[in-house]
Amino acid sequence: MNIFKGQRIALASLFENNAQADRFQVGLSISGSKEAIDFACFGLDSQQKLSDDAYMTFFNQPKTPCGAVELSTPVGDTLGFSCQLAKLPAKIDKLVFTAAIDGSTSMGQIKDGYLRFLISNQEVARFSFSSVDFQDEKAVMLGELYRKDGTWRFSAVCQGFNGGMAALVKHFGGEVAEEAPLPVSSKLSLEKKLASAPKLINLAKKATVSLEKYQLQETVARVGLVLDASGSMMNQYRTGKVQEVIERLLPLAVHFDDDGELDVWAFSSNVLALPAATLNNYADFINTAEGGWNNWGMMSINNEPSVIKQVIELYQKTLLPVLVIFISDGGVSRNKEIKDLLTNAACLPIFWQFVGIGGRNYSVLEQLDTMAGRIVDNCGFFALDDLNSISEQELYDRLLSEFPLWLKAAKNKHIL
Amino acid sequence: MAISLSKGGNVNLSKEAPGLNKIIVGLGWDARATDGAAFDLDASAFLVKLDGKVRSDSDFCFYNNKVAGDGSVEHQGDNLTGAGEGDDEVVKVELSKIPSDLDKVVFSVTINDAEARRQSFGQVSHAYIRIVNEEGGAEIARYDLSEDASTETAMIFGEIYRVGTDWKFKAVGQGFAGGLGPLATSFGVNV
Numbered sequence: 001m002n003i004f005k006g007q008r009i010a011l012a013s014l015f016e017n018n019a020q021a022d023r024f025q026v027g028l029s030i031s032g033s034k035e036a037i038d039f040a041c042f043g044l045d046s047q048q049k050l051s052d053d054a055y056m057t058f059f060n061q062p063k064t065p066c067g068a069v070e071l072s073t074p075v076g077d078t079l080g081f082s083c084q085l086a087k088l089p090a091k092i093d094k095l096v097f098t099a100a101i102d103g104s105t106s107m108g109q110i111k112d113g114y115l116r117f118l119i120s121n122q123e124v125a126r127f128s129f130s131s132v133d134f135q136d137e138k139a140v141m142l143g144e145l146y147r148k149d150g151t152w153r154f155s156a157v158c159q160g161f162n163g164g165m166a167a168l169v170k171h172f173g174g175e176v177a178e179e180a181p182l183p184v185s186s187k188l189s190l191e192k193k194l195a196s197a198p199k200l201i202n203l204a205k206k207a208t209v210s211l212e213k214y215q216l217q218e219t220v221a222r223v224g225l226v227l228d229a230s231g232s233m234m235n236q237y238r239t240g241k242v243q244e245v246i247e248r249l250l251p252l253a254v255h256f257d258d259d260g261e262l263d264v265w266a267f268s269s270n271v272l273a274l275p276a277a278t279l280n281n282y283a284d285f286i287n288t289a290e291g292g293w294n295n296w297g298m299m300s301i302n303n304e305p306s307v308i309k310q311v312i313e314l315y316q317k318t319l320l321p322v323l324v325i326f327i328s329d330g331g332v333s334r335n336k337e338i339k340d341l342l343t344n345a346a347c348l349p350i351f352w353q354f355v356g357i358g359g360r361n362y363s364v365l366e367q368l369d370t371m372a373g374r375i376v377d378n379c380g381f382f383a384l385d386d387l388n389s390i391s392e393q394e395l396y397d398r399l400l401s402e403f404p405l406w407l408k409a410a411k412n413k414h415i416l
Numbered sequence: 417m418a419i420s421l422s423k424g425g426n427v428n429l430s431k432e433a434p435g436l437n438k439i440i441v442g443l444g445w446d447a448r449a450t451d452g453a454a455f456d457l458d459a460s461a462f463l464v465k466l467d468g469k470v471r472s473d474s475d476f477c478f479y480n481n482k483v484a485g486d487g488s489v490e491h492q493g494d495n496l497t498g499a500g501e502g503d504d505e506v507v508k509v510e511l512s513k514i515p516s517d518l519d520k521v522v523f524s525v526t527i528n529d530a531e532a533r534r535q536s537f538g539q540v541s542h543a544y545i546r547i548v549n550e551e552g553g554a555e556i557a558r559y560d561l562s563e564d565a566s567t568e569t570a571m572i573f574g575e576i577y578r579v580g581t582d583w584k585f586k587a588v589g590q591g592f593a594g595g596l597g598p599l600a601t602s603f604g605v606n607v
Contacts (some may be wrong), residue, residue, distance in 0.1 A: 006538030133534055135452050148563060159539060171449065187494045270605035 003127035003143075003156050004063040011085075011145065011152040014117065014125045018387040023084050026097060027077035028142065032111025032131075035103030036259070038165070039079040041069050042172055048129040049173030053189070057081060060193050064088075064131035065129060072191075074118050085145070085152055092351055094146040096157075096172075100139035100165040102259050104317075107134035107160065114143045127156045132181045133164075133397055138164035177311075182306065190255050197279045200251055203392060214404045216373055222263070222315065223253040225277075226307055229298035233341040236239030238295045238356065241386075242327075243286040248395060250269075250282050252287075256323065261313065267307035268298035273314075304328070305337040312341070315350050321416055322350040323403055325414060329387035338364050339371065349416050351406040356383035376409040377402075418546070418555040422589035423564045424475045429547060430582035431483065436511050438550035440501030441523055443573060446541040456528035457538055458596065459505035461489050462603040463518045469604030471517065476605045477507065478596070488513035489521060497549070508550065509576070510585055520577040522588075526596040529571035537565035537591070545573035547585050559587035570599050 001014060015021040028239045043055025043064060050056060054065050059079075062071040066089055072082035083095070097115060101107065110129035116123050127143055129329035134140065140160030145152055161167035180273045190211075192203040210219050227242060236242050244263070253262035264285075274289045275281070286293050316397060332338070342352060354365045368379035369373075380402035390398070410416045419427050426529040430436055436593035443459045463485040464470055477484035492506040509521060523545060527535050537543065543565060546558040558575055568591030576585050592599050600607050 004536075004567045005534065006536035008563060009566070137451055141450075153563070155538065157539070159448075160454060162451040167451075270474050 001125040003099070003125055003154070005127075005129060005158045008153060008155045009126075011154055014154060015119065016124070018119050018124065020119050022086060022237075023082065023119075024124075025072060025074050025080050025119060025121075026081050027074040027080040027116045027123075028097060028099065028113070029078045030099060030110050030113035031100060031263075033105065033109070035101055035105055037078070038100045038102055038259070038293060040098050040100070041081050042096045043069065043088070043092040044094040044096060044172060045091050045172050047173070048094065049167070049171065052091070053192070060196060061263060068329040074121065077116075082207070083145075088194060091164050094144055096144040098139060098160075098168060099142055100168065102165075104397055106162070107131070107137045110134075117391060127158075129158055134274065136162045138162060139168040141168070157296055172313055190251060190330050193260065194251060194255050194279070195371055197250075199276075199280065199283065200247060200279075203251045206393045207255065207396050209393065210400050211255060213397065214400045214403060216400060219256060219321070219404075219407065221256040221321045221323050222318060223249070224257050224263040224265070224311060224322060225249055225312060226324060226326040227264065227266045228268075228328045229296060230268045230301060230302035230329070230331070231292065231299045232359070234299055236329070238267070240286075241357075242293070243284065246277055246282060246285050247325060248392060249399075250277055250279070252323075252396070252399070253277070254279065265307050265310060266293070266296055266298055267303060269303050270296065270297060271303075271307045271310050273310065274294050274411055293300075302328070302331060303334070304332060305334055305341055308338065308341050308345075312345055312348065312350065316348050320349070321407055321410065324350055324352050325399065326354045326365075328354060328356055328359070328362065328365060329364075330356055330361045332361065332363045332364075332365055335364035340367070342379055343367060343371070343374050346376055346378045347415060348368060348378075349410060350378065351403055351410075352379045353402065354379065354381040355399070356381070358384070375407060376415065378410075380406075420556045421557055421559040423559075423561065423589040426586040428579070428582055429556055429576065430584075431586075432556050433549050434552070436583070437512050438508065439556075439576075440487070440550050441495075441507040441509060441524055441576075442546045443500075443506075443523065443544070443595040444477055444502060444504045445525075446548075449492075449541075453465060453535070455535060457504065457525050458528055458538070459491070459507060459523065459525050460596065460600075461491070461507050461509075462522045462524070462605070463489060463514065464520050464522060464601070464603055465517060466519045473605050475518065476597045476600055476603070478498060478552075485518060485521070486513065486515050490517070501525055503546070507525065509538040520575055522572055522575045524572045526570040526599060526600060528597065536567045536569055538567055539560050540565065543571075543573070545587070548578070553592075557585050559589065561587070561589040564589040566591070570595055589598075604607050 001150040010297035045051045057069045068087035069084045073080040114128045116126040137160035141157040265276040266272045356362045369381045461473040490508045544560045547556045570592040572588045
């Protein structure tokens with residue numbers, strides 16, 4: 001059976017009284033997108049709000065507490081859900097199947113896609129759509145199952161929001177802080193987001209404490225990490241200290257960033273943009289990414305200006321605030337170049353948090369914090385003898401203390 | 417208390433509100449909450465004879481002809497007066513003024529430019545039609561047709577019709593292929 005955009009139909013007639021219909025699958029697919037598409041299923045209450053985060057089913061949270069909705073992808077589809085509606089608690093009134101493009105393109109630029117129903121692996125109904133059904137939406141409600149007078153019905157909604165996942169979450173009742181109307185992150189707790197990475201879970205609480213302390217719980221941002229890979233850093237790589245930096249920073253990226261990616265660069269005399277660190281690849285990242293740090297062609301002198309330029313190039317057009325954490329062990333010499341680059345970058349939505357570890361002669365990096373001649377203070381600096389010399393809690397506190405001040409200033413100056 | 421009708425249901429307005437003469441027909445729907453081209457919905461009314469056709473084009477009441485049926489039906493356009501609060505479009509009807517050769521007033525809503533914008537009534541939330549007694553402002557009957565709307569781009573929401581000396585209201589909720597033009601043609605209007 002074909003379902004058409006805007007159509008509303010009783011599930012029973014869609015399933016034509018199939019005896020196995022108490023358990024069915026919803027399969028989703030979109031083709032022709034250059035960028036990744038995230039599918040999710042939101043379980044809403046009768047007020048059409050996501051009052052219980054546990055009823056958002058997606059990659060990082062594959063199952064509702066009641067087991068009514070569970071990730072299960074039919075053969076040939078991009079993602080899918082297995083549904084047993086009878087198991088849903090009464091408070092869940094509606095299941096909305098959504099797609100969000102992660103990047104700069106919109107649904108108007110896809111080729112086509114579908115939402116289909118399967119029973120016992122056999123397709124029983126399909127709602128097809130294509131780019132002409134959309135305009136500039138980045139996050140859309142493809143279809144929804146809802147209760148009506150004691151029965152379940154389906155509606156091919158096919159509408160969405162140009163503001164992407166943040167706007168969609170807001171539509172479902174996600175709260176936006178009045179003071180800082182920045183895009184909101186999903187209300188899902190960091191602990192839940194990190195559930196698939198047991199090694200990081202003990203960091204979740206500590207990071208959450210700091211995020212709350214600086215009122216960053218609702219902030220959506222991109223997070224980048226620049227790693228000094230000059231020769232003097234060799235021992236830090238060898239002994240796993242740099243790997244530890246990745247592991248400690250990833251929870252922040254998972255919190256701030258919708259896709260939970262930590263953009264990583266290594267620099268020495270050259271610059272190497274590494275694949276983004278994620279919950280899937282973070283383990284032993286330093287030894288595995290791009291063949292491992294030994295094969296990065298680094299361990300020479302340090303050339304900060306080149307990497308700063310590359311970071312600016314990636315982020316200059318983003319609409320989200322960016323937190324760049326820049327690790328250096330000092331020996332900084334290209335002071336004027338660095339100073340000029342960062343002064344000019346003050347009008348961009350990028351905050352630079354420099355962290356000196358185990359080194360000396362941070363020269364200009366220390367002065368950046370208080371440097372005059374910028375529209376906003378876009379740099380922070382602190383030094384540690386050793387990453388292990390402070391607790392994780394203190395590390396998060398220090399990493400996040402200046403970022404909210406910049407957020408506020410950047411917002412006042414309309415940089416954000 | 418107002419009577420809530422389901423598709424196909426009807427109510428005798430004259431019995432519900434004895435002495436009823438002036439009514440307000442309110443039509444409404446939720447504004448689009450999502451991004452994209454707005455839903456531009458137009459309400460219109462057709463005064464038809466027993467055979468279901470208008471006497472002349474002047475019995476077709478819409479945004480370009482706000483007074484029809486010898487002055488018995490008046491399209492208020494956008495609801496700016498505050499009367500019928502919450503309605504998106506309001507049509508006023510004075511029952512005693514409806515010419516005796518006219519039997520029925522049909523209220524329809526069409527989505528402007530639906531095809532180009534790829535919109536249909538299934539995407540419009542909480543559409544309704546309600547009948548309010550202008551005298552006193554009491555709501556007599558209401559029909560919420562959200563669940564009866566699907567891929568239609570033009571819909572007949574409801575109609576009032578004579579039964580002897582009484583007037584009844586029927587919740588129609590029926591789709592019509594095409595836009596306002598074809599709909600008008602079907603009622604005998606020359607467009």
